[in-house]
Amino acid sequence: MRQVPHIPRPQVVNTIRRYLRAGYDVELLSPRANGGTSFLNELLTELRSSNQLTCFLPDIVETEPLPGTLVSLLAERDQPIVADSVTSLELAVHMSRGFGGRPLVLVSDGAQAVTPLLQAAIAHYRRKSSLQLVVLTESETSLVERASRAVTVNLPLLKVDEIGDALELLIDAPVDSTTLRRIYAKSGGLVKIACAMAEVATIEGRLKLLDGSWVAVDELWSPGLAPMIRSKGLSLDDTDSTALEELALAGLTSAENAIDLIGQDTLRRLVSRGVVAIEPSGANHWVTVTPPLLAEMLSRQSVIPAMTSKSSVRALSGLPGAATGLRPQRELRIGPFTPQLLRGLTERRLKVLGETQAAWDAEPSGATALAYISVLVNEGASPEKVLTFIDQASDLIKSREHRAWIRVWEARVRAYGMGDLERGIELLTAVDDLGEFHGLVDAARIRMQCDLGVIPPDAEQLLGGANRLPLTVQHEMQWALVALLIAKGHLTRAEQTLALISSSDPNVFSVRVQAFSSLIALFQGDYKRASRLALSGLERAADDLDPEMIRFYIFVISLIVALRGQGVDVARIRETLTGLGEKPLFPQVSYLGIYVCSIIIGKGTRAELTHLESELEQLNTRESTMPGTSRAWAKARLVAAAGATEQAADLCWDDALRLLARGGRLAAAFVGVQSLKHEFRKDRAAAVASWLSDIDSEVLDAALAAVIAADGEDARAMFEVLPRLVASGQIQSAVEGYRQLHAFPETRADATLSARAQTDESQFLASLEHGGRDLLRPGTTMELLTPREAEVARLIAAGLTNRQIQKELVLSIRTVENHRAHVMRKLGAKTRQETLEAIRAWMSAE
Template sequence: MRHDMGPERCVARDAEQQQALGAVLTKGGTAIVGPLGVGKTALLCAVASRLDAARFDVVWTVATRASRQVPFGAFHGLLGGARERLDEGLAYGALRTELARRSGPRTPVLVVDDVHHLDDRCAALALGLAAEGRARLLVAARSEPAAAVSDAVVALWKDGYVQRLDVAPLGLAGTARLLHVLVDGEVARGTVDLLHRWTGGNPLLLTQLVRHARASGRLAAERGLWWWRGPRTVPPGLAEVFDHELDGLTSAEQDALAAIALGEPLALAAVEAVACDAVEALEERGLVRTADGGGQILVRLGRPLLAAAVHRRLPRLRRRRVAAALLAADDCPAPDPVVRARWQLEADGPVDAALLIRAAEATRGHDPELSCRFARRALRESSAAAVVLARALVESGDGAQARHVLERARVDAPTEAARLRAEVALAGHVCWVERDPAGAAADLTALGARTTSPAARSAVDGVRALVLLGGGRTSAAVEVAEQVLRTTVRGPGVAPARLALSVGHALSGRTRDAVALAEQTAADGNTPCEVGELARIAGCFARVWGGGAGPESGPASGGGTDPDLDQVWGGGAGAALGAPPGSHPASAFLDGLRLWALGDHQEAVVRLREAVLRHSGGTRLLRTEASCRLVGCLAEAGRPDDAERALAAGPPDAVGFVPGHERWARAAVAAARGEVTAATAGLTAAADIARREGCWAVAAEYLTCAAWLAPAGPPAGLVDQLARAAGHIDAPRLLAGAQAALALARGSGTELLEHAVRLDGLGMRAPAWRLAEKAVAALRAHGHRHGDAVILVNRLRDHQGAVAPALRPDALTARELEIASLAASGLADRAISSRLDVSVRTVESHLARVYRKLGVRSRRDLPSALRA
């Protein structure tokens, strides 16, 4: 048996193992068919290892290209040294005899790996064994072999001698499971998405890539979470596999492959402008694939990671010549700006500085090294690239060099406008990178005072509004933003002012206004790329509280981002310019916030931990918010020790958009420890901070949390504050939570139940469950309403995966428990009445009370209710 396949290669293949094993046990065997590296050999090993050694004798052989050149080469170990003198008939007899000798009374199982490499004579022997039923066959074959397959091999499954099992690459969930096994730890969701996209879910590529990345430091653990750093690479082992496939290409085919690797997907016309009539041969070899798109034929590489392998083999002069040819193909449809910018760098000729700046902005978040390359080259042509270069340097972790670039740009600025641009960017650097929003606001105020042009002053004030917002001074930020928008119709200050006002609206609870203004900002063609991305963050944030993500949207347990948020995010400039989906650092935070709002604390913790890591470098825009939300989520999940460790590892700093966030996080930890008085004081203090800044939505959230802490319901003063805050907000989720907390003070069971149903409808199942439990206690003597409340509690508890509490000793009387047990066992009412010598009416009345107490509808629900 082969021993070089680790067990991790069969992760997420349980169903395929069962199907293949069943075919071997009950039929003539199975043929596992799939592309290179999908895990066929690992499946062979797994299935063979599960065969009972007392019943089956497993015999292994491997077919190779080289064995095709040797007579009966694949069966060398079974035919011995006399194979050169054997013809097909004698060889078949010798093979059958050897298998019988080895297996004795057991059934022989012939395992042939890479069966597509069998020559015609060996294939005929295997087909003969299958046709006679002398042995079970367990074989693996490539679905897209490079060479023709013997018709005898195809006949194995075509004529039904063995069952064909097609194995596809892993899905996203399977990729996550395999990564978990490979690193023996939790992998960041963004890294799972990235590696799945790079490898196409191919287990061989994934395994080799992860092992190489761990050894080289590309994949490393930080704070218990594995994280990919830097661009993709091709491990030496995979490079050898790809090199074998790329050998023997003509010069034209190599040029065509280089062109596609430099810009896939590429229009067929563009490829043919570089190398005419080469694509067809590459497609026949499986190296490229074509598809219709936008009224033209698009060409892509046919293997995951093949682009990286082609880049690795591509000589500089060929790369330069092919890129120049692609740029010269003016009659071909232009690719996206990032690809065209790459061509300009590779061609080493004249460049379009504006194009390179756009490409640098688009790649800054997910590939800062490439962004720096674009920006450095553009800086040789335009001083405007200095700001973009500084941002790329920040994302790559070199904040000091970024500041030097901005200071140099301020000194060397050729015009007053260029100097102003550098000074504004430098103030932004002080705020977001050096974490000093107060200093940045002071610098911008002084700069605005020195500026005489109204348009220039508007540009300064637009950025100042954002800086004030980042320092937690929401009311001042809104005032400055409104002043800019009152006095300026167009210009560089409009977009940041709109963005600041959108965030201010979201924090104040005006979610509809916030979303509308954010969408207007993002859709404006004059909005800079970075501001457009931030506008989408503001819109998504408002949509979370506004109920834009339904209760069933997004991942239940497999991860990924919410479809509603994806819809907002998908039209972004980053996506349009080649940024991978979910690559923006805010995506993990927004998804974690959504999951937390829906009560899915386990998944929310995963995403928020990733968000904290993603905001540990670069501009760290939402670092404080991500850290505080993670702490609060851990605390609400009943993990105060973990929450305190998270707070110590990533304490909030001076930059924070949500006023009072740190106090809220610390109060959540106190509440998780049962320190109700301290928690309530912390939450009300945080609400006061938010209220002073006009952030009514934030204040309502804090006060709602405080209202839940009071065992006998919130006190009158807290109720008045919460009612006042609720009167300012239109966010459905926040408003529903606040109104439910106000209902706690009134204590009406019917009202509590109605609010629980409303929260459940909004997807807020955790607070709905808690409210429904209080409704149960308040409705004990209210007949069917009590039953409705119990049913809702049971359903929400099951959804949350919680264990039902034990029944109170007096929940059911002895007679009720006896009758309920008999009914649960399947006895009808008349049979129960006969056994207990009571009337049928008595049985029915007892069961009615049992149903009401247990919160079930019929006897079908009794077994699970009684077990609980």
């Protein structure tokens, strides 16, 4: 059967009409909730306007022999029939008499409406008269293939602006562009789901009418959407439903991983049912559940057991949080950028760049100049290009506010883009006659000193008196104050300042406020809140196509993953770094932090991690006072892996002292704790404790208490701190704490303590996804293999061939070959003998 290439939706009606006139049957492919029934009504209107005889056949239940509309239409034309007893030949005769032998088009909303009895009657009817079928269906059927001439036409998704028009008709006002993109992305472009989202959101207050447009003021998911979204998978059997849930929990994953997870046949079935999409990007094919809202619903409502080989989440009685319905901890997944997101970011950059440049060309002014400068910086334009434009536009800058901003941008380009911090500070210091807008340059200078230099002692005082200044100045000074307070470790005050910003304009700053809130929650020890805010915030930033916020959220998530002790394959990290693109001109802190955390969490060979470190050194970016951006922390991980733990401890300690001298007390304490983890020294522990006395960070307090308990072999102190480590998300530290606890003399000598440690540890590990196997553990490279790779490796060591491993694990031969290649790469082995020796060495060490 002929397949028609993709055509725009408005042209589909005319395309179908041309094929009908040429005598073709048409199979119209459309996913559920794509507005297919509405489209059929449009098609019927067009056909009837040209005097084409038509009959609409709505979808029916399987037990009905004929569609009721056809029976009623024949009765109106004096051809009554009894559907339960009429034969196909009799039905064809009645149809021929009723329609006068004229050419007829049957338009069917679903393949079931064309029942076997009707199919046979159509064959009889066609012997004397012309009859064409148009069948709307989710997947290809054999229905129209029986015709001598048949064609398949795809009904494309509506575009964003078309969805916007539909929503405006539904809720009586336009939806603002950012909210519309979020609805479109979550609905997967399916108009019925988009309409349901908008209608439910307006009822529940998640959409607010502001300045004549509907604006999202909360997340767009609602339990009220579940029945409609669930209908996408209603016809799946239990096996496919479970497989779909596992893919939803996996998030964006490669086709290879998806096949390993649910099997190739199951994946093909889910793709054919339209609930899973596979899209190529570069050398990979990425698998996602579609629409995204279906994946979100399945992830929220998952009940898949955790301790199976395909584990996800498990609610265990007797565990902390089980009685209250809280889920035990699951690993965070850092996925690559989807092809859709990359396209969206590129299209938005080009659009904004073109619009701002056109605005400047049409009407050169201070406002259009500043807008264009901001876009150039976000685009990563060369510092020289930005400075040239600033010189060109300076003569047009008249107002004090615009003069302040032009000075700020010049200073940022020189300090961040060209590495000339001294000149940047000078530009922001030697200014006058800015009046009430002087706070803009003060805020930029203090932010710059937090990022690149030494925090001035009077910084808080300078930023504290913003109440009577213009709103834009207040906001800039408050944002600089948030960064300053975080650097100093005054997290509660930083949170209070964020509340002030949010109260002044909750819609404008909500994504940015949420980003800083997630970072604050992380260091306050509220792992669950930090994770929830970071993951939902990243989704919002992606919906908004905001590259700056995307980078910030990925940094926070990477830091959460690092504190958890979870590992991420270097290949996956590479995908993320590629999606980030080149180093931005400003801001650079989150970009630096992502690279640092990538080395901490990376799972791969030493050569791969060393290459990441060399790229980090080549970034030519000054270190910030923001915790999680220390190059020494990353370097120490590699040094310690080589066995030089004392050197690793010294690297971190020296960096801690430098950060302390710069005023970055939180970052200093953070790296100081890392130093103690490599090698404990009482004088250093006392110093870190003194730093923490002025910092409200539960995550660092718990980490310090754990290393002190471990050094003193204090079993009771370790019992007390372990729940704090778990609650604050430091899962690998908790794993290590239990290991140490079993070895303490006090525990070994006391049977009660030993039994308690065994019970607590078993329950703790059972609450983790994969039983904690996703966590980083110091030791040999073999421990960096995935569970499936380790399973294959053991079978290799047992002497099994690829074909035997395939039968043993019920995998495809290609999947086995891929796993073997991954094992060899991670072990650094090039020959079969080298691989055997490396695996056996690890097994004996175990």
